Amino acid sequence: MELVVARIGRAHGIKGEVTVEVRTDEPELRLSPGAVLRTEPASAGPLTIETGRVHSGRLMLRFAGVKDRTGAEALRNILLIADVDPTELPEEEDEYYDHQLMDLDVVLEDGTEIGRITEISHLPSQDLFIVERPDGTEVMIPFVEEIVAEIDLEEQRCVITPPPGLIDDRAEIVSTRDAGPEAEGEA
Template sequence: MQLVVARIGRAHGIRGEVTVEVRTDEPELRLGPGAVLTTDPPEAGPLTIEAGRVHSGRLLLRFAGVRDRSAAEALRNTLLIAEVDPEETPEDPEEFYDHQLVDLDVVTADGTPVGRVTEISHPPGQDLLVVERADGGEVLIPFVHAIVPEVDLAAGHLVVTPPPGLLDVTGGEPADGGSDDGARGSDL
């Protein structure tokens, strides 16, 4: 199973470091020195992480063989992809990998079927479950504990307690999921 764990941003300095947009809840595991990552586009990699550090709140990485600003800038917008055992689960029981959530049935607290998770969207702010309804429509459900209080992987479903109007909208914008309090995590 492959997971997108980061996107390379701009070059930092003149010695080949790059900023990265982290897309994993486990950066110390996925983006540590020695990690070998495949890339999208494939011709940019594979890349081996030589060193990493945090500077002004941003993660900076240096890759083996990337020694100057020009080489680092050439990697901009490249996705970093890690190989993960499909049976592996995040350490935090309230976090899930995207592949664990896709294809789960979605039901309300009273058991009413809503649809099936087809993908996970990761816009800024909070993750969204993209749910295909039985009628062919689509609804976006904020993946926060207040709205998705239960994920039962063994049973193959998740339970939603949607705010009024959330499930009435098909193909539109999701209702406001509130603050980030109770946000749940999902890795790509």
């Protein structure tokens, strides 16, 4: 199975190093020296990692055969793809690979069907499940412990306990601004 593990960023320095936007929770496993990665577009690779280091909080890589800034700049925005055994599981118990979560049925605790996970968006603060509802609309579900109660890979389902307003129109609006003069003395 193919997993996108990084996107190449800008060149760094004059010796062929590049910054990378890491897209894996296991960079030490997937982006270590000696790793051979396929690329998107395929014509740019495969690339073999020669060296890797962290500089100012960013991962820097140098690839075999890329010895100068010009070569490094030519790699910008290329995706790095690792081959992963589909039966391989993450090291931590409550971690999942994207491919394990795709197409899971999303249901409430009472079994009410919400939809199916069609995409996972990795944001800096948290991950989001993009869920396609039966009517074709989409809803975004934060992948956080308070909302995602259970991931059951055997049953191919994700049980959620959403707060009011996340998946329906029953948002609870709490504001004293429009409550009138009697609410002003309570604050």
